[in-house]
Amino acid sequence: MTLLNRKHRTIDEAIAAIPHGASIMVGGFGSPGTPFALIDELLAQGQRDLTLIKNDANEPGIGVGKLIAAGRVHRLITSHIGLNRDAIAAMNRGELEVELFPQGLLAEKIRSAGAGHHAFITDIGQGTEIAGKRREIELDGRTWGIEPALYSDFALVHAERADRYGNLIYRATASNFNPLMAMAANTVIAQTYRVDEPGSLPPEAIHTPCAFVSQVVEVARDTSEQGRRAHVG
Numbered sequence: 001m002t003l004l005n006r007k008h009r010t011i012d013e014a015i016a017a018i019p020h021g022a023s024i025m026v027g028g029f030g031s032p033g034t035p036f037a038l039i040d041e042l043l044a045q046g047q048r049d050l051t052l053i054k055n056d057a058n059e060p061g062i063g064v065g066k067l068i069a070a071g072r073v074h075r076l077i078t079s080h081i082g083l084n085r086d087a088i089a090a091m092n093r094g095e096l097e098v099e100l101f102p103q104g105l106l107a108e109k110i111r112s113a114g115a116g117h118h119a120f121i122t123d124i125g126q127g128t129e130i131a132g133k134r135r136e137i138e139l140d141g142r143t144w145g146i147e148p149a150l151y152s153d154f155a156l157v158h159a160e161r162a163d164r165y166g167n168l169i170y171r172a173t174a175s176n177f178n179p180l181m182a183m184a185a186n187t188v189i190a191q192t193y194r195v196d197e198p199g200s201l202p203p204e205a206i207h208t209p210c211a212f213v214s215q216v217v218e219v220a221r222d223t224s225e226q227g228r229r230a231h232v233g
Contacts, residue, residue, distance in 0.1 A: 007215055008195060014038070015038060015041040020048050021050070024042075025181040026052055026063075027176065028176065029177065032173055033170070035156045036222065038217065039064060043067055047072065048071070050074060052073050054177075055106065058084060076097070077106070078098065079103040080100070102125070107177065109149055109150035113151045114183025114184040117149055118149055121137060121144040121147070125145070152186070153185065153186050155181040155182055156189050156191070161195075166213030168206065169207055170207050178208070188213050189217060190215070190217065191219045193218070
């Protein structure tokens with residue numbers, strides 16, 4: 001395999017590397033920026049006992065909602081699940097473990113991991129259920145909580161364009177959690193509508209440099225309602 005092609009994979013090859021029980025970050029804020037093609041392939045291949053880290057649980061029958069309804073997800077780390085009745089029902093039945101964080105705190109946990117920090121201090125949620133059992137520290141006359149960073153085995157991200165080195169460009173607000181997650185996972189699989197030759201992307205337009213991307217999968221632009229919502233920005 002040549003240097004230029006070593007990151008370019010078919011979708012089945014890329015997803016086949018994910019084992020049962022893996023922890024997976026999934027980009028997206030609702031539908032925009034969600035890597036629907038990668039999620040559908042994960043559903044088709046049958047990986048189970050997954051830990052998913054996503055801003056939300058999508059909606060029933062869409063994105064990670066399909067994985068939850070199929071019983072493939074053991075644990076969900078998220079900021080809200082209110083739009084997915086299947087996720088709420090599974091949680092209430094004890095079939096899905098849900099760990100909720102305020103959205104900004106979830107983003108910072110992921111960002112800190114990508115920046116190489118093991119934890120950070122915060123006063124968000126101090127004295128409430130949000131703080132849980134996190135350790136505390138006294139600094140400058142105040143009490144702060146020590147919040148662990150959040151890593152994962154894999155990240156599935158959605159980009160508008162890429163090159164064969166793995167440089168990524170996102171479209172407007174469809175970027176959302178994707179750049180952060182691409183820095184916080186051991187293996188990053190990016191789906192994109194277009195894979196260009198190296199050197200063809202304007203350097204100043206690149207949002208995620210190739211150093212963070214493990215594999216690039218080119219997918220057809222989905223013209224369905226689900227696909228339209230994925231790349232709207």
